[in-house]
Amino acid sequence: MTDADAVDFALLLLRCGVGAVMLAHGVNHVWHGNITGTAEWFGSMGMKPAKLHAWLASVTEIGAGLLLIVGL
Numbered sequence: 001m002t003d004a005d006a007v008d009f010a011l012l013l014l015r016c017g018v019g020a021v022m023l024a025h026g027v028n029h030v031w032h033g034n035i036t037g038t039a040e041w042f043g044s045m046g047m048k049p050a051k052l053h054a055w056l057a058s059v060t061e062i063g064a065g066l067l068l069i070v071g072l
Contacts, residue, residue, distance in 0.1 A: 015068050023065030029058035 001009075029035055035054050042057075043050035 015071065019065045019068030021065070022061045022068065026058045026061030026063075026065060029054070030062065 029038055035051070035058065038057065039050040039054035042053045047053045
């Protein structure tokens with residue numbers, strides 16, 4: 001394995017790891033009932049409408065995580 005191959009492999013692992021963490025975080029919000037808590041937290045920071053922002057953040061985490069994993 002050349003140095004370039006090793007760097008490519010390390011970047012692949014990093015990309016997949018970060019993507020998996022983002023995906024898991026978004027899934028936790030959407031399918032494990034934490035949207036309400038996230039919306040309350042966003043609302044406490046003055047983000048209105050808080051529920052919309054919570055949904056957008058969660059969907060973005062899922063989408064970005066999937067895109068990182070597949071390499072886009």
